Amino acid sequence: MSIHVEARNVVKRFGPTTALNGAEIAIAEGETHALVGRNGAGKSTLVSILTGLQRPDAGEVRFSGEAAPALADRDAWRQRVACVYQKSTIIPALTVAENLFLNRQSDKGRINWRALRARARELLDTYEVDVDAQALAGDLSVEQRQLVEIARALSFGARFIILDEPTARLDGPAIERLFARMRSLREQGVTMMYISHHLDEVYQICQTVTVFRDARHVTTRAVADLPHDELVAAMTGEATAAYESRVRTPGDRLVLEGTGLTLAGRYTDVDLSVRSGEVVGLAGSASSGKVGLAETLVGLRRADTGTVAVNGARVRPGDVPAAMRAGLGFVPEDRHHEGFVPLLSVGENATFPIARKLGRFGVVSPSRRRAKAEEMIESLDIKTEGPDQPVGDLSGGNAQKVVFARALVDDPTVLVVINPTAGVDVKAKQALLGAVEDAVERGAGAVVVSDELDDLRICDRVLVMFHGRVVKDVPRGWTDHELVAVMEGIED
Amino acid sequence: MTAPAPRARLARFRDLTLVPVIVLLLVVGAFLDPTFLTAGNLTNVLQQQAAISLLVLAEAMILIAGKFDLSLESTVGTAPAIAVMLVVPVTAGGLGIGLPGTLVIPLALLVGAAIGAFNGFLIIRFQLSAFIVTLAMLIIVHGLLQGPTEGKTLFQLPDSILYLGSAMWLGLPAAVWIAGLLFAAGIFGLGYLRLGRALYAIGGNLDAARAAGIRVDRVLYGVFILGGTLAALAGILETGRLGAIGNNQGVGWIFMVFAAAVIGGVSMDGGKGTILGALTGVLVIGLVQNILTLIGVSGFWQPVIYGSIILVALMISRIAGGKAQD
Amino acid sequence: MTAPAPRARLARFRDLTLVPVIVLLLVVGAFLDPTFLTAGNLTNVLQQQAAISLLVLAEAMILIAGKFDLSLESTVGTAPAIAVMLVVPVTAGGLGIGLPGTLVIPLALLVGAAIGAFNGFLIIRFQLSAFIVTLAMLIIVHGLLQGPTEGKTLFQLPDSILYLGSAMWLGLPAAVWIAGLLFAAGIFGLGYLRLGRALYAIGGNLDAARAAGIRVDRVLYGVFILGGTLAALAGILETGRLGAIGNNQGVGWIFMVFAAAVIGGVSMDGGKGTILGALTGVLVIGLVQNILTLIGVSGFWQPVIYGSIILVALMISRIAGGKAQD
Amino acid sequence: AGGGGGGKVGIDHPRADSDFWNSYIKYVPQMAGELKVELMPATNSQNDVAKLVNNVQALIGQGAKVIVMAPQDTGAIANTLQQLENKKIPVVTVDTRPDKGKVYMVVRADNRAYGTKACEFLGEKLGGKGKVVQLQGALSSINGRDRSEAFLECMQTKFPGITVFSEPTEWEGSKAASMLQTRLEQNPDVKGVYMHAGGVHLAPTLQVLKQKGLLVPPTDPKHVFVVSNDGIPQEFEAIRKGDIDATVSQPADLYAKYALYYAKAAAEGKTFKPGPTDHGSTIIQLPNGLEDQLPAPLVTKENVDDQALWGNQVK
Numbered sequence A: 001m002s003i004h005v006e007a008r009n010v011v012k013r014f015g016p017t018t019a020l021n022g023a024e025i026a027i028a029e030g031e032t033h034a035l036v037g038r039n040g041a042g043k044s045t046l047v048s049i050l051t052g053l054q055r056p057d058a059g060e061v062r063f064s065g066e067a068a069p070a071l072a073d074r075d076a077w078r079q080r081v082a083c084v085y086q087k088s089t090i091i092p093a094l095t096v097a098e099n100l101f102l103n104r105q106s107d108k109g110r111i112n113w114r115a116l117r118a119r120a121r122e123l124l125d126t127y128e129v130d131v132d133a134q135a136l137a138g139d140l141s142v143e144q145r146q147l148v149e150i151a152r153a154l155s156f157g158a159r160f161i162i163l164d165e166p167t168a169r170l171d172g173p174a175i176e177r178l179f180a181r182m183r184s185l186r187e188q189g190v191t192m193m194y195i196s197h198h199l200d201e202v203y204q205i206c207q208t209v210t211v212f213r214d215a216r217h218v219t220t221r222a223v224a225d226l227p228h229d230e231l232v233a234a235m236t237g238e239a240t241a242a243y244e245s246r247v248r249t250p251g252d253r254l255v256l257e258g259t260g261l262t263l264a265g266r267y268t269d270v271d272l273s274v275r276s277g278e279v280v281g282l283a284g285s286a287s288s289g290k291v292g293l294a295e296t297l298v299g300l301r302r303a304d305t306g307t308v309a310v311n312g313a314r315v316r317p318g319d320v321p322a323a324m325r326a327g328l329g330f331v332p333e334d335r336h337h338e339g340f341v342p343l344l345s346v347g348e349n350a351t352f353p354i355a356r357k358l359g360r361f362g363v364v365s366p367s368r369r370r371a372k373a374e375e376m377i378e379s380l381d382i383k384t385e386g387p388d389q390p391v392g393d394l395s396g397g398n399a400q401k402v403v404f405a406r407a408l409v410d411d412p413t414v415l416v417v418i419n420p421t422a423g424v425d426v427k428a429k430q431a432l433l434g435a436v437e438d439a440v441e442r443g444a445g446a447v448v449v450s451d452e453l454d455d456l457r458i459c460d461r462v463l464v465m466f467h468g469r470v471v472k473d474v475p476r477g478w479t480d481h482e483l484v485a486v487m488e489g490i491e492d
Numbered sequence B, C: 001m002t003a004p005a006p007r008a009r010l011a012r013f014r015d016l017t018l019v020p021v022i023v024l025l026l027v028v029g030a031f032l033d034p035t036f037l038t039a040g041n042l043t044n045v046l047q048q049q050a051a052i053s054l055l056v057l058a059e060a061m062i063l064i065a066g067k068f069d070l071s072l073e074s075t076v077g078t079a080p081a082i083a084v085m086l087v088v089p090v091t092a093g094g095l096g097i098g099l100p101g102t103l104v105i106p107l108a109l110l111v112g113a114a115i116g117a118f119n120g121f122l123i124i125r126f127q128l129s130a131f132i133v134t135l136a137m138l139i140i141v142h143g144l145l146q147g148p149t150e151g152k153t154l155f156q157l158p159d160s161i162l163y164l165g166s167a168m169w170l171g172l173p174a175a176v177w178i179a180g181l182l183f184a185a186g187i188f189g190l191g192y193l194r195l196g197r198a199l200y201a202i203g204g205n206l207d208a209a210r211a212a213g214i215r216v217d218r219v220l221y222g223v224f225i226l227g228g229t230l231a232a233l234a235g236i237l238e239t240g241r242l243g244a245i246g247n248n249q250g251v252g253w254i255f256m257v258f259a260a261a262v263i264g265g266v267s268m269d270g271g272k273g274t275i276l277g278a279l280t281g282v283l284v285i286g287l288v289q290n291i292l293t294l295i296g297v298s299g300f301w302q303p304v305i306y307g308s309i310i311l312v313a314l315m316i317s318r319i320a321g322g323k324a325q326d
Numbered sequence D: 001a002g003g004g005g006g007g008k009v010g011i012d013h014p015r016a017d018s019d020f021w022n023s024y025i026k027y028v029p030q031m032a033g034e035l036k037v038e039l040m041p042a043t044n045s046q047n048d049v050a051k052l053v054n055n056v057q058a059l060i061g062q063g064a065k066v067i068v069m070a071p072q073d074t075g076a077i078a079n080t081l082q083q084l085e086n087k088k089i090p091v092v093t094v095d096t097r098p099d100k101g102k103v104y105m106v107v108r109a110d111n112r113a114y115g116t117k118a119c120e121f122l123g124e125k126l127g128g129k130g131k132v133v134q135l136q137g138a139l140s141s142i143n144g145r146d147r148s149e150a151f152l153e154c155m156q157t158k159f160p161g162i163t164v165f166s167e168p169t170e171w172e173g174s175k176a177a178s179m180l181q182t183r184l185e186q187n188p189d190v191k192g193v194y195m196h197a198g199g200v201h202l203a204p205t206l207q208v209l210k211q212k213g214l215l216v217p218p219t220d221p222k223h224v225f226v227v228s229n230d231g232i233p234q235e236f237e238a239i240r241k242g243d244i245d246a247t248v249s250q251p252a253d254l255y256a257k258y259a260l261y262y263a264k265a266a267a268e269g270k271t272f273k274p275g276p277t278d279h280g281s282t283i284i285q286l287p288n289g290l291e292d293q294l295p296a297p298l299v300t301k302e303n304v305d306d307q308a309l310w311g312n313q314v315k
């Protein structure tokens, strides 16, 4: 088998950080090649170099043995490689059709919008993406946007396609559809590079896997020859046992109660209660309303009807500070959107909810803040230069830990976490789930909202939502298949 | 065959949220003053707005591309003035270089383009804040008019620079034709050309535009240069209309330019808005000015009425547009 | 126990990138004119900058919170003028309401606060673009000075409003003390108060601030109201310095205010910058003005020199700051 | 149809932000009543020649037969004057003299004479030596330039021993105060100030002098001689108190009166010739029309209470 794409000895620095330090990868013609590594290992940086967005400080990229085209020659790059980037490249103010054919709306001259729409519809149909070609991309759900990006990447007809964490925001059936598409592309001889933190996906879809650690290449092996724990060990540099959820007995005290909650278009007539020492999962496929419900519980949204009580006291609807004061801590759905202020320090981001306790008369004492932050950095094992480093400079997993720190800093009696491990590497995932369980062992109640079955395994029971209603209360001991069936509404 | 989806159809109408306002102004104007609805008066409104509308066109494109240019207003006076000074003798306020008079229009456009290119250079190459760079440039470029003229008006102008702003073509001022054609070109270009669509992509998500193979820097340079050139053309039209270049030509326009673009639906945040919308914004501002003049509102209170109308138009386009503005 | 990380130490110095510029200006100034480095002249510089510095303080806070206020400059004239008109008799240009003269300062501050609150209302409640709302308000608020005064200067002022701008305390003008104290309060407040840090959070990521339990709307209202009040106080100081309220009081300041804030390191994009940095920006602008006056540069060319110095300061803070500006 | 014959008079006011022009604006309807001129609602071009052009177009559209205007930018009005000439609409300009284009009459005081008068007054008071500061208006206005040039010219020829510092203030009180303060710091021996516009410069100048302890009677050797320009009531008040020494009274009332007088005459088809007039002024010939140069008296402590001065009539 010949080598289709090759990166040799690539070095890339961003100021003081070295994102890639002599990294290599060689991808054989026609294979689906996984690239895995912990957050910040340099995977996305390699992607931007392989797609010609950034110039390596040293090293070279070769396609089928030839040197890569000049950086300015975008057309040449696009004939060689198509990509779904980790960061969205959808332009919200433009229609889906235009996003699909950005900068190639027409060959030359006037754009024929009608023809463009037709082409877009055809493309969306081909990849079974159920999206209106004329809708504004900004009106799509995160999942739909992701599908549009994938359809666009596939549409170039390039012989090499890179997918950087495409499944981080997809639910089960959507992932299956994507994999089906990838398999058929492979049959047509297309080479792919696939990046994901879901290692089971690597086993499902890839033939070869390359592991990066600390900006360097560690190993490249056939997937079939590499057991799961060896792969994790290669990524983390040490042997790591799979996460074992702990057993506990929930207490009797109701810490969180939602009664008769309805929000038009999102969820209808939901009752929910969480006891101290209990972890309740909220699951459901796309648009089931679980996130909307969780956001209502924490005060980010206001229900049309119904009440939320924390520790027995009713909380003013739609009032985050009130919910926090009542003893609630939470991790929002999207860390970039609602999780942290990138320019502010780790210490500050982590201690906002307790700022009033860090000094008198409205003053925040920097030394007390630093002390508290160091405590949180220690307990959550956040990899940072210190409490004064801006969160924007941290890798995704560590930023997510800071968001956890913010949720946990006030010793909440109720913890609501939404997609707690999105885009987070194996080890960080364990740390974060462990943090939820620690809090619960200290007597808190927790709600875990997630699409990932791994996250739901720590739950004492899982409420499954379907089209805005809670359809089933599944106790511990479910199998993947059972739970997915309920989520898809196949069985009730 | 296919009915357009409701959202997209709505988006198209969003360009036209000011049309009811324009109709209302026409009715109110006709009611308040009999002269208002005459062909003569409406032609005057168009002629008076012709020059400033070119600035709105330029600013709308720059805003859509996600940038900002305050210095356009200074170019309106400085570009034609420098061109004239290169041409006329010292006795008429010239610099004594004495280039041929026929070159004056290309020279003015060139000066405008050079100012735009310099803005682009500072903003794109040095990655400085567009607001503050063009604010400094607004001051500097105006100084480049004041300095050599020592504050004096240039009134001995070559005939060629006066022609466009004062000629009539087919019964309408040439300036109106020119502005109309350029707006038509703008509507077409930003609606149907890849280059025009690239502005939306750049303003909407710069990294995505770059990833899609759009030569972002080149397009942005182009937009700043085009903006400066249009401002220079606006200056040429204004020079022809007024017959001389005063030291204050264009000064203070920029606020109206932004007001027109924004009430016309162009977002200050980039990537949103249309040239047609910007045009309706210009017309609203022109009609309001004309009506206030006709009914003779006290000059002291005019700003209050004027500002309030901008606020109301803003609210209308906010409510009709439905989304928070930025 | 723990040494600050290198990053943080660098960030602290970033506030002070203009310090070398200030030193350079002091050296150059001393070299060009012997009067420059005298205590008297430097005191004058401080006094001349006192009023505008309060606007810079206000604008810096508003910018850090991710918003924008152009209308501050109009408040400088209008707030004290309305207060005076409520107090003085009709013959002195008053409205004939005749409130007691001792109320004039609280009244002026109240008017400023009300203007700020109205800005906040439109921007926060109606979610309109801050740039364009405050642009319209700039026009309207100035009209509220022009309208009732019919363009006349208010000469007969109650003594109380003149005091702060003209008194000397311990050998320094009272205005300098006031501005100094307020800047000290601003530096402390934005550095160490919960409320001050909330501004950075809101400007840096509004949704995250909301999710962190900060009452975003309330804080933003507060910042607009505080901004209006500071502008009114600036107006009071200026009134005392000039001895009358002209129709142009404050007009044209806003550009200098932005220039000072931005070269001082405050980002137009929110969440970045410090009050100390903004203060260095004010000082640079004040020293440049003073030097240009002392050496008697031709008025015609002053804008060019002035704008160029802003550009250079911008580049210096860009290079020293290291990051692209927005 | 109103009292007089000939038709409607359209009038555009140049700006609304100075006391002088505001007095003028107030006199206009009063004088129109006295002279029985059929006046249309006035427009205001707010110191913007582009607005002036628009306003004139609107006035013509509404049927004006004569136009009265005060173009602050005297060059950029040329085309409009040409159009008005083509339409046979006579134009009276107030205060400024257009560089090009036909005018029926320019009603104006001699701004160069203002500068010269101020120079002569200060030169004599200072005994031909020392330093004076000139607070200029905006450099782009012809009146400002005329005053400035005449003042400098006169100082150079008649009082070469006097050093003049010229400060461009853009008609802003704030700039005037800062510049004067800085200049006094640098040259504590400045003994005279000429202000181009009492409306904006008076109060700031007095504040600066007060702060420096220089606001003392003329008998005191520390006294700084101040000449203002405009003739507003506050200047007269300051002269009476001895705070300033003189001002040039710009005749706001006569501007209004004779602008309308000539407008009416134009509407009735009357013509004028160069030479002395019946109201103590002289008409001179310009290349593009005629100019009536109204007297602009220098007001000092001696004549400050003269009731004929317009500044003593406003209340």
Ligand SMILES: Nc1ncnc2c1ncn2[C@@H]1O[C@H](COP(=O)(O)OP(=O)(O)OP(=O)(O)O)[C@@H](O)[C@H]1O
Pocket (backbone or CB within 6 Å): A014, A015, A017, A018, A019, A037, A038, A039, A040, A041, A042, A043, A044, A045, A046, A086, A393, A394, A395, A396, A397, A423
């Ligand atoms: N534009 C940039 N400027 C500065 N640092 C950067 C930039 N891009 C990446 N980095 C840094 O380079 C390192 C590698 O980042 P990269 O995004 O390649 O990691 P990754 O392996 O894709 O991680 P993840 O799994 O979280 O996506 C990180 O430390 C990151 O903070």
Ligand SMILES: Nc1ncnc2c1ncn2[C@@H]1O[C@H](COP(=O)(O)OP(=O)(O)OP(=O)(O)O)[C@@H](O)[C@H]1O
Pocket (backbone or CB within 6 Å): A141, A143, A171, A265, A266, A284, A285, A286, A287, A288, A289, A290, A291, A292, A293, A451
């Ligand atoms: N901002 C919004 N405005 C209006 N409707 C929305 C908005 N966000 C989501 N929806 C719609 O509300 C419904 C429920 O959304 P919600 O996000 O609560 O579901 P979810 O279970 O979290 O789905 P997913 O797993 O796909 O995130 C869906 O139909 C979704 O399209």
Ligand SMILES: [Mg+2]
Pocket (backbone or CB within 6 Å): A043, A044, A045, A086, A164
């Ligand atoms: Mg990545």
Ligand SMILES: [Mg+2]
Pocket (backbone or CB within 6 Å): A287, A291
């Ligand atoms: Mg969701």
